[in-house]
Amino acid sequence: VDETASPAGAPLSLYRTRVRPEWLDYNGHMSEAFYVLVFGYTTDALLDEIGMDAARRELSHTSVYTLEGHICYLAEVRADEHLRVTTQVLDLDHKRARIFHEMFRGEGDERVATEELLLCNVDTRASRSAPFAEDVAGALRSFRDAHRDLPVDERVGRAIRLPEGR
């Protein structure tokens, strides 16, 4: 064991934003849809990172669609608060990837939401799923391998249910 080796990686730090007034509900808290909007911008940043930026998606008639999302709302956020989102690549196959976003308040450790996502590569002309390009798959594999030894949150892979007791 080489104890000087760097750790197996940290989640990707991909996106930062500030809560906009139009994202608030009548109570002054960010509405549930806008957490998903911020997570969506983070997914866009991940696509840039793996070489699937908007220009390439357009040129190659390829896109990456969200098939499913599981969001957990942990805390309220208000106007002007700073948010940052990190991303862990959990798993992938030839055309799909399962990832986990975590949204934090400001620069601290308090999480305000998480979202597990299932993404799928799509041939937009044929309107059907298609394998990732080789370099994109390679980039995703690198992240998955770097994230393999990170802790996996208890919310990952969980179905929604009524808790027992209180």
Added chain:
Amino acid sequence: VDETASPAGAPLSLYRTRVRPEWLDYNGHMSEAFYVLVFGYTTDALLDEIGMDAARRELSHTSVYTLEGHICYLAEVRADEHLRVTTQVLDLDHKRARIFHEMFRGEGDERVATEELLLCNVDTRASRSAPFAEDVAGALRSFRDAHRDLPVDERVGRAIRLPEGR
């Protein structure tokens, strides 16, 4: 068996809307966050239906928060399309309810998305969960009982995973 009895109920038909231009991504499809926005409006309509409208929430310092949501994106929708959403009350306890929204294109049977939600009654002054008021709990129980014999979609209670094979 009284064969003239009405069926055990259908999902609640709670919300209709039309896709707005500001909900679209650069491809002209509704973005993932705005499906959640439309489902959120449907949850608001359910709250009206069980006697928890905005006026009462304000007066009673009570609200209903979304704890978790599991959304499945099934089809793209474009500007100006009509959407309708139905709701099935799956289960509840003294302060939480699990519901299932289904979003349809126009007046037809084609589903474009589903969302399973875990809701929780909250005392907004104490900032903590609290039991539903008795009449609200009663209204929710009535819907749950009316929906008990409805088919339960395969997406309900499901965790996100990479499918096996293709």
